[in-house]
Amino acid sequence: MQLSTATWQEVEAYLKHARGLIIPIGSHEQHGPNGHLGTDAICPEVIAAEAGLEDGILIAPTFNVGQAQHHMGFPGTITLRPSTMLAALQDWISSFTRHGFTRLYFLNGHGGNVATIQAAFSEAYAPWSLKGEAAPFACTLQNWWELRGVADLCKRLFPVGDGSHATASEVSVTYYKYPDFQKRVDMSPKIAPTGPIRDAADYRRRFPDGRIGSDPSQASVEAGAELVAAAKAALIADARRFFGEND
Amino acid sequence: MQLSTATWQEVEAYLKHARGLIIPIGSHEQHGPNGHLGTDAICPEVIAAEAGLEDGILIAPTFNVGQAQHHMGFPGTITLRPSTMLAALQDWISSFTRHGFTRLYFLNGHGGNVATIQAAFSEAYAPWSLKGEAAPFACTLQNWWELRGVADLCKRLFPVGDGSHATASEVSVTYYKYPDFQKRVDMSPKIAPTGPIRDAADYRRRFPDGRIGSDPSQASVEAGAELVAAAKAALIADARRFFGEND
């Protein structure tokens, strides 16, 4: 069930028997010559939506802009400063826990978000830890490409040049969702360079077209379909395990 | 054009001839017995999307969670504190202006956002005003239901009980977008009460099912279609005027 198209009474009914929620979290940032700026929001959104449809888990709206300062050298990128993202996530978490959700599962689409999301969890726990009370909720972070079986599938689908930013895999997932927005672009070099990530000017100098280590011209709707199917199944299993934790 | 499904090169090309951007901004909060929690995000998103399709204006991703503290008594509502929303909007505005957008048009779907958005504009101008330099951008806020002609249409479509929260109009727009998620609910009382808006407990006591002054059981896909068509046309005209301002 999508929270966006549910009524409050439907959420109230859901909370009678369940306490878990999946929150897709992404970014809007350049994804190379043929990838969508919304890639990192679209991927977890699509996978979560299909899981919600199949399993009935409640899916929150997507936290759609994240920490992407290093991509600011490319038009269209939007970023939150980490301190802002920390504050925004506190409010999302407080809102959910106030309604009685106790298991918050963040399905992430952007590597650059990981540190700030984990810091945000600590920020959320800290007031409870400082007053010596048990926090009435638990958060977990899962990158969709690290769901069980997905990395292997990526490797099988794109043995060469899946890469680490603007990957063939993530572009495939967006093509699966938006087949009309596929872009055919020759990549040069075929496989993008790799290196450390720092500020935006440094990034643009190292990675002139935005990709890191990838050849996303391999992306296809079919690969996207396979990836979504695999990720969906793994997500349902993983979320169910997390929601059902007794300890 | 949707920023989400564009590449950075497409945004770069857009910026060669245009400097304006529409940002849908909404909320996730209860909308009474038959309205979606995402109503206030969906409405500006749908209207902006159709305007972008027809006119080619670039449409940003939706700022989809806003200031909704007063709705927290109803499950599923998500809120930012105003201070957090102020910070988040600074980052969105800074991101856009860094790329060279100079006219930021916020199409709003939620009355509870208005004060904080306007405060956010002042917050964004303040550093320039304090250093004595001209701000290299201008922001404007437009509620979709106040676009030219839309209020008249609402009144014509729903002469009685359009109301001010969970309105027949806004529910119609969401039904137009998501016809499979229409909910048929008898309203009791037929038309909801009105009153001041304060904290969540006060709100829930005054407005037990969440509506204010409305009878949204009148909502229909057809009314939604009419509203979106009217709002789209007015939005294109208004945004073009704002983007074209010389002074």
Next chain:
Amino acid sequence: MQLSTATWQEVEAYLKHARGLIIPIGSHEQHGPNGHLGTDAICPEVIAAEAGLEDGILIAPTFNVGQAQHHMGFPGTITLRPSTMLAALQDWISSFTRHGFTRLYFLNGHGGNVATIQAAFSEAYAPWSLKGEAAPFACTLQNWWELRGVADLCKRLFPVGDGSHATASEVSVTYYKYPDFQKRVDMSPKIAPTGPIRDAADYRRRFPDGRIGSDPSQASVEAGAELVAAAKAALIADARRFFGEND
């Protein structure tokens, strides 16, 4: 009763039978060629003081500097950033509610404050709404020029050129209070232009002498006296209604 010249025991006694408080809130910012920089603080302060004298309502000290970034192009203007004003109002509200005041009536003298004050109310309610408890106080905002009957009186006194900034009305109120500080200046143009409000440089370009839509050379002590008398009576009635609210 003025809080400033009361003792704590007098406030304690007041709280035995009353829970309401009026807080004048204004700004220090340019008010055109013949208006005082303190106009927006002086107006609500004077009106509230007379109401307090006549009726016995407790009047807080004036929150005398507000959100005026757009006036920073004119020497003498002082501004808070909206985020700072949000924080400061939290502390004022917390201080009053800690003593047992439950009805906080902000009498405002500056249009540019409105958004931030309203956002501040939401910020004050939010912690209660997020923890699911009723807020033990209610806030309301009233612009003095929108008190019942005042707008009509302004129109009658100044049928042409009352305007929207550095109005003939507000300058009259300050002249009533400080007759020795009247300034006689020829206005050129007679009636100032109108337009949108953005950053300070833009403002100064649009409104070179600071006025918007007004001809404040019409201001007079007599008009001020009439305005204060009307506003005082309306304020007492409105504040009493708000303080006496049961729901």
Next chain:
Amino acid sequence: MQLSTATWQEVEAYLKHARGLIIPIGSHEQHGPNGHLGTDAICPEVIAAEAGLEDGILIAPTFNVGQAQHHMGFPGTITLRPSTMLAALQDWISSFTRHGFTRLYFLNGHGGNVATIQAAFSEAYAPWSLKGEAAPFACTLQNWWELRGVADLCKRLFPVGDGSHATASEVSVTYYKYPDFQKRVDMSPKIAPTGPIRDAADYRRRFPDGRIGSDPSQASVEAGAELVAAAKAALIADARRFFGEND
């Protein structure tokens, strides 16, 4: 000259030949059985106003609520948290320096403000110090009771029981300004106890009627007049010295 009743053109003219400004800064907090809640704002305001009248120095509006958390056990007290006061003072300082004031003289009326004001100066200098540029302004803090000659006068006027909070001296200054608001109260004990200042509950326990070390029943209009005259003269001399500093 009072900034409040000046026009922006008058401030512009002032800045043609002067760069200094006096900012009265106080507090609203209990001042014992016969002292006004506004004492600490009134004292520097009155002294500065007379200095401005005699000498022509520009006087800013009063920063009228300060750091008074320890007095919150007494009704009517208003406090800013130090972090809020730090932020508010940044905005005041930024506003003044943007107009070209380079010497900001804070005349303080409240001991509890001292630490936060001094921290605020460091906060204001820090961005310049961190970027390696000279700050284009200097701030100074002066408690009115430490102006040259004033402490001696206090001692002469009230050899016993001037005290350190709700002093006979400061109450005298307010009585001089507001003779109609003198309160005659027998003090018990005659001279209040002394001790450390911590949180509000601790304060109220140690100092049940709010005074520290004082017998303010000695306060008089005449003593106030003498104090204001002495402080005014010393203030003019001290401010002139500070404004004229070349190094």
Next chain:
Amino acid sequence: MQLSTATWQEVEAYLKHARGLIIPIGSHEQHGPNGHLGTDAICPEVIAAEAGLEDGILIAPTFNVGQAQHHMGFPGTITLRPSTMLAALQDWISSFTRHGFTRLYFLNGHGGNVATIQAAFSEAYAPWSLKGEAAPFACTLQNWWELRGVADLCKRLFPVGDGSHATASEVSVTYYKYPDFQKRVDMSPKIAPTGPIRDAADYRRRFPDGRIGSDPSQASVEAGAELVAAAKAALIADARRFFGEND
């Protein structure tokens, strides 16, 4: 060279030929029955100090309290909230870059710091990325136990029960530094359990004596000496590589 015992002229001289700096960063938090509360500060401090002595690299004072909210259930633990740590690291980074350091190498002793430190780097880069200028510095984070060769040595020294918190390795390093503060405690169970890390109450329930997966009773001065020697050598090599980076 230790910055703490250097003069400013010595640092000035250092900056004539070098631009890199090592900053030990740790935590003060429980480390099980026989580990010091300062373990995570001591380890990087000791390793960096020996590297500084051997190689002449400048070593900053230790950032000695970090993000440890999950350990708050154990007396003596001190934590910063992530938002505070983010702010503090900005000031450290700003201070160093203002002096001309361009390569900041953070040698970390605490897993719980990693997310917040990485978020802090993004926070430091963000202003540059948002204004479109190259950041004049680069930061890197290195956990001492992940320095080249160290993990292998840990495994060789403690093939069973090195664990992940209060490890035999880290306790050994502190024993090497403070041999007089070795504590001999029987561990029960011999090897501590493992599990996820959330708030402090949850942590204490899962890990009653504070350890995770470790048997630190194996710790010894000799093992510490070996670890420090290996880590020191790897640190010099890694820091030199980072400082010498041209790209």
Next chain:
Amino acid sequence: MQLSTATWQEVEAYLKHARGLIIPIGSHEQHGPNGHLGTDAICPEVIAAEAGLEDGILIAPTFNVGQAQHHMGFPGTITLRPSTMLAALQDWISSFTRHGFTRLYFLNGHGGNVATIQAAFSEAYAPWSLKGEAAPFACTLQNWWELRGVADLCKRLFPVGDGSHATASEVSVTYYKYPDFQKRVDMSPKIAPTGPIRDAADYRRRFPDGRIGSDPSQASVEAGAELVAAAKAALIADARRFFGEND
């Protein structure tokens, strides 16, 4: 007992019979031609350590970087902005009080910290004062050079040129601790000038080698030993008095 080298069980045992804690707090900033950058952290650290050794009082790790914006003109100085230091001290105080420490004694080594530390105490008390509950802790600040008898000793040891920054006394204490890091430098002028403290550029212009009013070439290990002995004894007495306070 040093918290750093204690286990959590040892702190738990300490808390069974004691509630007081000493926190050394300093700075890293230039200390003239022959003083260490860490002087202000080293001095309270050394004195507290010896007191802890002799008396058994628990000594926290040193808060080692403070407010030193005015020294940023000299390489090696590190500063926190006052707002950051306020936040960091809140977290330290919250951590200690959560464990049951009720008497927090800050032994300070840096005059520039005083205002911010005192503001931080008010910030820590404020939430309690605003909710009307007694704060469950008390804080005190003591500069080591103002411990009973120490100022007299300084005067006796260095009758001329002890000064107020980079004093002969404080340099002596660091030489006592680190005799190998004594620096012999001829001072020119022999005794440094004095003046006000503002931003860093102003400071460097007034005090070219960093000293204020001092001739630290007089510093010696022997003087340091005397000073530490005197300060240690006074610290134990003063802390014991503070810890034992009943009121």
